Amino acid sequence: MDCLANLGAGVKAAVVGGGWAGLAAAVELARTGFQVTVFEAARQLGGRARSVRTQGQLLDNGQHILIGAYGETLRLMRTVGADPDRLLHRLPLELSFPTGQPHPFRLRLPRLPSPWHLAAGLLTARGASPGEKIAAMRFMRCLQGTAYRLGDDCTVAELLDRHGQHGALRRHLWEPLCLAALNTAPLQASAQIFANTLRDSLGSGRAATDLLLPAADLDRLFPAAAAQFIRARGGEIRLACRVDTIVAGPVVFGERFDCAVLAVGPQHAAGLLAGQPETAASARLLSGYAFEPIATVYLAYPPPLSLPWPMLGLDDRQTGQIGQWVFDRGTLCGTGGLMAFVLSAHGAWEDLDNAQLVLALDRQLAATLCRPLPPVLWQHAIRERRATFSCRPGLPRPAVETALPGWWLAGDYVCAEYPATLEAAVRSGVAAAGAISASLPVARRACAAGARSGPQSPRRA
DSSP, X not given: OHHHHTTTTTOEEEEEOOBHHHHHHHHHHHHTTOEEEEEOSSSSSBTTSOEEEETTEEEESSOOOEETTOHHHHHHHHHXXXXXXXXXXXXXXXXXXXXXXXXXXXXXXXXXOTTXXXXXXXXXXXXXXXXXXXXXXXXXXXXXXXXXXXXXXXXXXXXXXXXXXXXXXXXXXXXXXXXXXXXXXXXXXXXXXXXXXXXXXXXXXXXXXXXXXXXXXXXXXXXXXXXXXXXXXTOXXXXXXXXXXXXXXXXXXXXXXXXXXXXXXXXXXXXXXXXXXXXXXXXXXXXXXXXXXXXXXXXXXXXXXXXXXXXXXXXXXXXXXXXXXEEEHHHHHSOTTEXXXXXXXXXXXXXXXXXXXXHHHHHHHHHHHTXXXXXXXXXXXXXXXXXXXXXXXXXXXXXXXXXXXXEEEOXXXXXXXXXXXXXXXXXXXXXXXXHHHHTSOHHHHHHHHHHHTSOOOTTTO
């Protein structure tokens, strides 16, 4: 293992972008001995998944959901010393829409071995007809039979129509999962990417479907521990350092490195890549991306107020209803009475100003809980107009290695199998670090291979 730890000894690596993708790449490189320098334009790490301070409290810039299938994210959290068992609430997947139409809806996956957990959860779902439940199981079996590969990509809406998915399960299971995972409405979202997420969640082991809800602010989940991990191995974090151009070599701020990872959002990467002839094609590809918004609205009520479950679905198809999900931050993070409402993708909510948004969500929560609510003590709305790329059918993705010597790409948009999620960002960073290690001289790579293939027990083999 000493050989693997020193694989990148003496090799200088730059990482441009201190979001989860950039930090994942930096951690993997630092773990194998690279001398890493992270350049981040903002004054804090985390990118789109970071913490912000308001009303004297540390909040997240968006209420993020992790699931048990996020294997690389959980592994890297453990690598940097951020214990997932302490920082995340692991709960069985439960979708509850108390005001669902025509009947309240609730689905909960029991702790049974796969695939019985899914079958039992579907069969016992409240608010869905027996025919819908059987059709849903047939839908999953059909996807499994094709190894979750579709002949031609289409929209999620078309995929659901093709497999007869209608009624309550479509409205309260498939469509909300699509919106939560792809941040793109089913009428525009990629069916193949949706099938990939089903493969690695509902179609995988029981633990893969668990909800992992943050019990701490996003900084503590990964960015802060990652920065400490990088510095402890001789690396450096430079905040408020905006890189405006990328140069072959690579050279960053006049300093020469042996390799570099560009780990910024697709809209920013397009501008940087356009400055070099070798990467002009990649810049044009990313310039064609459309984007989807996300809003997180925090409403603080007196501490006695709580939800019956940490996460509730809000039916946004009724007239005047706009909310999609609400999270009880009191149950999750100990901030009693604080509710976080999440609104994903383009919708009617974008036409409301913050005051109208707060009023509408307060009324919707009161209707969901079937009781009047106490006055809101304070509120805070965070809108990200271009929160994620729009995950459309057949969307082309760039390769991890660029045509510009010494430069690699990382970001959720690089992970071709996944939508814009934290897991996709982390996987892209790990892939970039792996590609850089693979580009090292043969002797170093042979040393690393020997370290990985050392003596193993029969069970591990």
